[in-house]
Amino acid sequence: MILIPCPYCGPRNSDEFAHWGEGGARPPVQDIGPAEWRAYLYIRRNRAGWTTETWFHRFGCARFFVAERNTVTNEVRTTRSVGSEAPPSASPEEG
Amino acid sequence: MGLLGHGLFQQDWPRAWRTTELKPQYDVVVIGAGVHGLATAYYLARNHGARQVAVLDKGYIGGGGSGRNTAIIRSNYLTPEGVRFYDRSVGLYRSLAAELNFNVMFAQRGHLTLAHNDSSLRTMRWRAEVNKLEGVQSEVISPADVKALVPQMDVSSGTRYPVLGALYHPPGGIIRHDAVNWGYARAADALGVEIHQNTEVLAISLDRGRVRGVNTSKGKVSAPVVVNCTAGWASLVAEMAGVSLPIVTHPLQAAVTEPVKMFLQAVVVSGSLHVYVSQTDRGELVFGASTDPYPSYSMRGSLEFTEELASHVLELMPGIAKLRVLRQWAGLCDITPDFSPIMGVTEVEGFLVDVGWGTYGFKAGPAAGESMAELVATGKTPELIAAFDLARFFEGRLVGERGAAAVGH
Amino acid sequence: MVTIARARNSTRDMRAGRRPGELIDRATSLGFTWNGRRYSGFQGDTIVSALAASGEKFFSRSFKYHRPRGILTANFHDPNCIVQVDDEPNVRAAHRRLRGGMTVKAQNVWPSLAWDIAAVNGAFPRFLSAGFYYKTFIKPQRLWPAYERVLQHFAPGGRLPASSAGGEYDKRYAHPDVLVAGGGPAGMAAALAAAEAGASVMLVEEEYELGGHLRYGRAGELALLADLRRAVAEQDGVEVLLNSVVTGRYDDNWVGVLQRELPNAGERLIKARAKMLVVAPGLIERPYVFEGNDLPGVMLSTAARRLVNLYAVKPGQRAVVFTGNDDGIAAAEDLGDIGTEVLRVVDARRGEGVRRAIGRGQVSGVELDGGTELACDLLVTSVGWTAPTSLLNMSGDIPRYDERAARFVPGRSAQPNVMATGGIVGDGSADELVSHGRAVGAAAAARAHGGNETGAPELVPRPHPALFRASTHGFVDFSEDVSSKDIFSAAQEGYDSAELAKRYTTATMGPGQGKLETVNTVAVLAEATGRTIAETGTTVWRPPYVPISLGALAGRLHAPVRYSPMQPWHEARGAVPLVAGQWVRPEHYGDPGAEVRNVREKVGIIDVTPLGKLDLRGPDVPKLLNLLYVNKWSKLEVGSVRYGVMCAEDGVVLDDGVTGRLGEDHYLMSTTSSGAGAVWEWLENWLQCSYPDWLVHVTQMTTAYASINIAGPSSRHLLGRLVSDVDLSPEAFPYMHVRTGSVAGVPDCYMWRIGFTGELSYEIHVPAGFGLYVWERLLAAGGDLGVGAFGVEAQRIMRLEKGHMIVAQDTDGLTEAFSAGLEWLVKLDKPDFIGKPELVFEHEKGPGSKLVGLQPVDPGVVPAEGSQILTDDRVIAGRVTSSRMSPTLGRSVCLGFVIAELASPGSVVTVHLPDGNDVAATVMPQLAHFDPEGARLRG
Numbered sequence A: 001m002i003l004i005p006c007p008y009c010g011p012r013n014s015d016e017f018a019h020w021g022e023g024g025a026r027p028p029v030q031d032i033g034p035a036e037w038r039a040y041l042y043i044r045r046n047r048a049g050w051t052t053e054t055w056f057h058r059f060g061c062a063r064f065f066v067a068e069r070n071t072v073t074n075e076v077r078t079t080r081s082v083g084s085e086a087p088p089s090a091s092p093e094e095g
Numbered sequence B: 001m002g003l004l005g006h007g008l009f010q011q012d013w014p015r016a017w018r019t020t021e022l023k024p025q026y027d028v029v030v031i032g033a034g035v036h037g038l039a040t041a042y043y044l045a046r047n048h049g050a051r052q053v054a055v056l057d058k059g060y061i062g063g064g065g066s067g068r069n070t071a072i073i074r075s076n077y078l079t080p081e082g083v084r085f086y087d088r089s090v091g092l093y094r095s096l097a098a099e100l101n102f103n104v105m106f107a108q109r110g111h112l113t114l115a116h117n118d119s120s121l122r123t124m125r126w127r128a129e130v131n132k133l134e135g136v137q138s139e140v141i142s143p144a145d146v147k148a149l150v151p152q153m154d155v156s157s158g159t160r161y162p163v164l165g166a167l168y169h170p171p172g173g174i175i176r177h178d179a180v181n182w183g184y185a186r187a188a189d190a191l192g193v194e195i196h197q198n199t200e201v202l203a204i205s206l207d208r209g210r211v212r213g214v215n216t217s218k219g220k221v222s223a224p225v226v227v228n229c230t231a232g233w234a235s236l237v238a239e240m241a242g243v244s245l246p247i248v249t250h251p252l253q254a255a256v257t258e259p260v261k262m263f264l265q266a267v268v269v270s271g272s273l274h275v276y277v278s279q280t281d282r283g284e285l286v287f288g289a290s291t292d293p294y295p296s297y298s299m300r301g302s303l304e305f306t307e308e309l310a311s312h313v314l315e316l317m318p319g320i321a322k323l324r325v326l327r328q329w330a331g332l333c334d335i336t337p338d339f340s341p342i343m344g345v346t347e348v349e350g351f352l353v354d355v356g357w358g359t360y361g362f363k364a365g366p367a368a369g370e371s372m373a374e375l376v377a378t379g380k381t382p383e384l385i386a387a388f389d390l391a392r393f394f395e396g397r398l399v400g401e402r403g404a405a406a407v408g409h
Numbered sequence C: 001m002v003t004i005a006r007a008r009n010s011t012r013d014m015r016a017g018r019r020p021g022e023l024i025d026r027a028t029s030l031g032f033t034w035n036g037r038r039y040s041g042f043q044g045d046t047i048v049s050a051l052a053a054s055g056e057k058f059f060s061r062s063f064k065y066h067r068p069r070g071i072l073t074a075n076f077h078d079p080n081c082i083v084q085v086d087d088e089p090n091v092r093a094a095h096r097r098l099r100g101g102m103t104v105k106a107q108n109v110w111p112s113l114a115w116d117i118a119a120v121n122g123a124f125p126r127f128l129s130a131g132f133y134y135k136t137f138i139k140p141q142r143l144w145p146a147y148e149r150v151l152q153h154f155a156p157g158g159r160l161p162a163s164s165a166g167g168e169y170d171k172r173y174a175h176p177d178v179l180v181a182g183g184g185p186a187g188m189a190a191a192l193a194a195a196e197a198g199a200s201v202m203l204v205e206e207e208y209e210l211g212g213h214l215r216y217g218r219a220g221e222l223a224l225l226a227d228l229r230r231a232v233a234e235q236d237g238v239e240v241l242l243n244s245v246v247t248g249r250y251d252d253n254w255v256g257v258l259q260r261e262l263p264n265a266g267e268r269l270i271k272a273r274a275k276m277l278v279v280a281p282g283l284i285e286r287p288y289v290f291e292g293n294d295l296p297g298v299m300l301s302t303a304a305r306r307l308v309n310l311y312a313v314k315p316g317q318r319a320v321v322f323t324g325n326d327d328g329i330a331a332a333e334d335l336g337d338i339g340t341e342v343l344r345v346v347d348a349r350r351g352e353g354v355r356r357a358i359g360r361g362q363v364s365g366v367e368l369d370g371g372t373e374l375a376c377d378l379l380v381t382s383v384g385w386t387a388p389t390s391l392l393n394m395s396g397d398i399p400r401y402d403e404r405a406a407r408f409v410p411g412r413s414a415q416p417n418v419m420a421t422g423g424i425v426g427d428g429s430a431d432e433l434v435s436h437g438r439a440v441g442a443a444a445a446a447r448a449h450g451g452n453e454t455g456a457p458e459l460v461p462r463p464h465p466a467l468f469r470a471s472t473h474g475f476v477d478f479s480e481d482v483s484s485k486d487i488f489s490a491a492q493e494g495y496d497s498a499e500l501a502k503r504y505t506t507a508t509m510g511p512g513q514g515k516l517e518t519v520n521t522v523a524v525l526a527e528a529t530g531r532t533i534a535e536t537g538t539t540v541w542r543p544p545y546v547p548i549s550l551g552a553l554a555g556r557l558h559a560p561v562r563y564s565p566m567q568p569w570h571e572a573r574g575a576v577p578l579v580a581g582q583w584v585r586p587e588h589y590g591d592p593g594a595e596v597r598n599v600r601e602k603v604g605i606i607d608v609t610p611l612g613k614l615d616l617r618g619p620d621v622p623k624l625l626n627l628l629y630v631n632k633w634s635k636l637e638v639g640s641v642r643y644g645v646m647c648a649e650d651g652v653v654l655d656d657g658v659t660g661r662l663g664e665d666h667y668l669m670s671t672t673s674s675g676a677g678a679v680w681e682w683l684e685n686w687l688q689c690s691y692p693d694w695l696v697h698v699t700q701m702t703t704a705y706a707s708i709n710i711a712g713p714s715s716r717h718l719l720g721r722l723v724s725d726v727d728l729s730p731e732a733f734p735y736m737h738v739r740t741g742s743v744a745g746v747p748d749c750y751m752w753r754i755g756f757t758g759e760l761s762y763e764i765h766v767p768a769g770f771g772l773y774v775w776e777r778l779l780a781a782g783g784d785l786g787v788g789a790f791g792v793e794a795q796r797i798m799r800l801e802k803g804h805m806i807v808a809q810d811t812d813g814l815t816e817a818f819s820a821g822l823e824w825l826v827k828l829d830k831p832d833f834i835g836k837p838e839l840v841f842e843h844e845k846g847p848g849s850k851l852v853g854l855q856p857v858d859p860g861v862v863p864a865e866g867s868q869i870l871t872d873d874r875v876i877a878g879r880v881t882s883s884r885m886s887p888t889l890g891r892s893v894c895l896g897f898v899i900a901e902l903a904s905p906g907s908v909v910t911v912h913l914p915d916g917n918d919v920a921a922t923v924m925p926q927l928a929h930f931d932p933e934g935a936r937l938r939g
Helices: A034-042 B002-008 B035-048 B080-094 B096-100 B118-133 B143-149 B177-190 B234-240 B303-316 B362-378 B383-388 C047-053 C117-123 C141-153 C185-196 C212-216 C219-234 C301-311 C326-337 C430-448 C484-492 C498-505 C518-529 C550-554 C567-572 C592-601 C621-628 C676-690 C715-720 C768-781 C792-801 C836-845
Strands: A003-006 A010-013 A018-022 A050-056 A064-070 A076-081 B028-031 B053-056 B111-115 B139-141 B165-169 B194-196 B201-207 B210-216 B219-222 B225-228 B248-257 B267-270 B275-279 B285-291 B324-335 B342-345 B351-355 C025-034 C037-043 C082-085 C088-092 C103-106 C171-174 C178-181 C201-204 C238-241 C244-250 C254-260 C267-273 C276-279 C298-300 C318-323 C341-347 C354-359 C363-368 C373-375 C378-382 C400-402 C407-409 C418-420 C475-477 C576-580 C583-588 C604-607 C612-617 C641-647 C653-663 C666-671 C697-700 C705-711 C738-743 C746-753 C761-767 C849-856 C868-870 C876-886 C891-899 C908-912 C918-923
Touching: A003 A076, A034 C836, A050 C676, A064 C676, B028 B035, B028 B210, B035 B053, B035 B177, B035 B362, B080 B096, B080 B118, B080 B362, B080 B383, B096 B177, B096 C141, B111 B118, B111 B143, B118 B139, B118 B165, B118 C868, B118 C876, B143 B165, B177 B194, B177 B362, B177 C498, B201 B234, B210 B225, B225 B234, B225 B362, B234 B351, B248 B303, B267 B303, B275 B303, B285 B303, B303 B324, B303 C550, B324 C550, B342 B362, B342 B383, B351 B362, B362 B383, C025 C047, C037 C047, C047 C301, C178 C185, C178 C430, C185 C201, C185 C212, C185 C219, C185 C238, C185 C276, C185 C430, C201 C244, C212 C219, C212 C301, C219 C430, C267 C550, C276 C430, C298 C301, C301 C318, C301 C326, C301 C378, C318 C326, C326 C341, C326 C378, C354 C378, C363 C378, C418 C430, C475 C484, C475 C518, C484 C498, C484 C518, C498 C518, C567 C768, C576 C792, C583 C592, C583 C792, C592 C604, C592 C792, C604 C768, C604 C792, C612 C621, C612 C676, C621 C641, C621 C666, C621 C676, C653 C676, C653 C738, C653 C746, C666 C676, C676 C697, C705 C715, C705 C768, C715 C761, C715 C768, C746 C768, C761 C768, C792 C876, C792 C891, C849 C876, C849 C908, C868 C891, C876 C908, C891 C918
Parallel strands: B028 B053, B028 B225, B053 B194, B111 B267, B225 B351, C025 C103, C171 C267, C178 C201, C178 C276, C201 C238, C276 C418, C298 C378, C318 C341, C318 C378
Antiparallel strands: A003 A010, A018 A050, A050 A064, A064 A076, B111 B165, B139 B165, B201 B210, B210 B219, B248 B285, B248 B324, B267 B275, B275 B285, B342 B351, C025 C037, C082 C088, C082 C103, C244 C254, C254 C267, C354 C363, C363 C373, C400 C407, C576 C583, C604 C705, C612 C666, C612 C697, C641 C653, C653 C666, C705 C761, C738 C746, C746 C761, C849 C891, C849 C918, C868 C876, C868 C908, C876 C891, C908 C918
16 A cells, blocks of 8 residues: 655545546647547556656545656655646656 | 376476577567467467577566466457457367367366346346357356355345346366466477577667567567567567557456365356456465556555455355465556457557457467467468457547456456 | 374373473363364463374375375474364464364365375375376366366365354554564564654564564573563553564555454454564574475474473474584473483584484484484474565565575665564574664664664674585475475476476465475575576565465455435335445335336336535536537526536547536536546546636535435426425426425425426435435325335336436447437537547547337337347347336337447347347337427426
């Protein structure tokens, strides 16, 4: 049971949260073609290492937030509110 | 004595497989020495006469999902294309011991998928009807029939998850997974296939949209055909060839109990309770559940998995509370959006995939290997796997297993 | 047929005189039975010590060869002392304390421990060698089930009771600053030092008392133990858990602790979030591999010392001790103290060795290197140790092989919130272990409070001769009957990595999970392959450290169930319960057909409380509705309600329901019962992640309101009797409108005029606390109108008569909106909505199959839901998703999916029934079978 530091509530057991997946921006829908749209729907980077993803504190504050988690160790390095800037020290591209 | 007698004259078996130097060139490189990779190589050699085939694995034979699954074999899928495909696999499994001269201990003890509410009973009926039309034995049975097959089952109506019926699939059962892996490895080796353990693929070399070979921890290899038969690392291997896959990797945990005298012949699955259980010939109960709730490449077991598993099992069989869990482990499952595998060609010529096997890969090994071998040898996608191509995701042709396969071991 | 010479010398009393550290209470005698015979022991005895004191020598038959087995380790991990106690299988009898009246039986024997038929296997050990099963029983294939049944007969393990209440199980959460796993000298010292530094400490010890190896030590060690125990007892802030084991360390120091033999439960699981975990399990003594090493009478030095010093049991009359260290010498001294004649101490440090143990059924002699034979009934070995690094492994540590000490040691790469102390780290005197423990405990307390102290004295493993296997072959895994020869042949056959060799031979797979076996397996494999131990492999331990019962893992079974406030009424009326997700609802009250007729002709009420309800407030609600629903919402007037369907981004139908505008910026959205939670989350996701600037507030209201649907021609009449502040006339309150008012005097109720059943109907949402009151008032007020309650089944029949789909029944995981027959609803001219691009593609391509109304040509046949629809070529072309006999129409009615080619009205399709027969069915012009114009509900 990993601990997830909710930016609003502090560290809580992971079973309070729902994983919403890699945050892929929704492409503009006007005149979008099937290939591009379905890549958005289905393709995932599925990175082994640091990923940036969206979590929902389902049995807590009911807020969505962004977490940087290492998918190999399950370590959660940072969490922050949706839309806030990623900390410069913690680019998801490293590791 | 008659039974034991069979063993008497079969001592001093030779080496099961050779250890050879990696050559600079092969006709086909298969990545992953699990059941899919080994079966692909075996059928390439046996059915198509291929000789220059290398199977590469970063670890040991059958050390990934093929050695970590719960070894349930069945073909009672929901879609006609799924049923046909897995039925072929069951057929190959049935004759595999004799073909490989290696006892894979396939025990067709029957497979029960319990329904705890009217909507799952409706899905069971749907599956049974599709199965029967495809020639696969499958029927919806009553709680009393369930009780007759599994005397430990609580089928009373006052429970939180009453047993309203079950999909009964007599040909389903369990197998010895290691034996399948070793049997294929041995037979492939005998036909000239080279199996290279501890040989990790680090890069895939391409040239103008087609595959040229792979770079490994033991050196460079050139090959016009590279088949990705990995599970858990399918996205990462495909990425080496520049191919993006619709896959998310989740751990799947399993556990085994101490042995007790035989009391459970059938394989029991409950989708609503996210649990499946069978008893091995050694007397151990083997359990599995649904995949972990968030993606990860970690194969560490979690305590909450065993807790949930135990509470769900005891909902079904309250009498086994004193049985003890001996060991837990995890494997990695590559989940696709439609809970169906991806087999066939990619946009990179010569780079083929046999991936996305979620929680249902082991039972598919023989049919997938046979079909992939045919695709490699003939260049044509066999009808049996045509529905499972990668392009379906971009062309809006998803396979409709989403309803039934989520926890359908 | 090989049987054992009857070794039962139960008349022989093997109990020695009083020992200074003995655990037994000689004043309290306890009677029990062993394989049907009566025995007695003392309070404080283990089952096995009591039997051994009575002269019993063997306690089990081995897994494959059914060889008789005796005491090996004399503690929990003894592979040879696993028995059935009453209805509990696989009890560790060298650990479990004796209780009066126990019925103890040997397992894996047939018909009895002394006369075991399967011992025939022992005559042919080579035939059951590595990979035996894979190489036999192959042909003919059809006989495998018969072979299998024979093999199953010989499966090891005890018996589960035919039925069992299962016992009472509970769980506990704990949040100690420092959790110490292991209550030996180092663990006790760590706990003391941590608590002195102000930390809250949980000290977990697997034995029934603290002390570890000090318990069976000499006088000085016993004195130290007494001091430590007193200090622990007097120290504030230390909770001591005895007969308890740390079973696993999971991510972020989530630690499982198993408590055994509590007064009210066999086992209990504690889940602890420990700030610091101190691992102090000591060392496990390793067996030696040689011919005859499994004969009863061959035991480890720690086993002999436990028997002698804790239970005052004499393990034998004449002993040979083989040792590579001083612990073997101590064991020899202990044996001498109680009058066992020690014939020889064979010391590996002097180049001496044992070749094999001689005996049939039990040890009768030992052959030493060089050929000397000594007649004895006890052979004690002390050849080295295994560090049980389990908990360290689970925190990322990879043990490394220390060649000088001939054992694996921690790799010092565990997480910073895990530390180790005691024998697992290195060797030392009891005082050295204590001071190391104190330093680690203090550092752990400092780290728990945010500090970063690490200073601890060095504790280094002492050099030890590498003693794994003699010049002969013997058992490597006692539980699995795997010999060193099996590992040699596995290596020879190519199974030459540690993982493959283990899997092929099943070494380390038994009840001990490798605690005694792993290192010997690796060492023998190294020898067989000509590699070093370090090259061959490491020891990876998987949780749990000791087996945990399913009961303890499960705890109490408490899956949540949701009931509406009207549940007492339903139960009192004998409603048949229907489990629907988390809810339990009335399926019907005896006759669903009559309930349907009553609604169609008079008036009925149904409890629809599980219906999802979301309160939406704010000026931007219309934007949200336009985004999530496939239809248009901008012009919804105050007081109006509208039906909507939501799709996911892949165009698949997600949920449906009606949303009403209660006020200028106030809406109430209803969802399906099962979709309520998911839709709420879906709304929050779009609002929080994509449109944070929209002013919308969402509140879950499902259980805040009890919901009742009043349906039927007399529904207006009935409701009118309880409502005075809302004009119910059709002109003032038309179809698809909403009003707020009082019902039966209960204010602030919402009333919607909608009609899932197809009748004139009102859905009222009443503050939940008044739900039962309003329900009963409706029934009381409408007696003359013929009002009656109806259940879910009647509602389903009526909605099917009306052709209203149920999401997830009449749609599935791939059904896009056009396939679901929603072309009338989907507005592709909206600039955007969730799922729009996919629906544009579907619209261009045309749906592959469509939901249609179907009527069997034979009106008496109701095809089961799930029945398949076939083309003329008997290819699957669809399925029946809903079907019922319609009481209103007197015929069967269905909804189903058919491929587009067969979906046009009037076409006749073949429905294949589960019984194998076919029935023809006609595709209807619309989904509704009854009142397609909707005249009744608009009335």
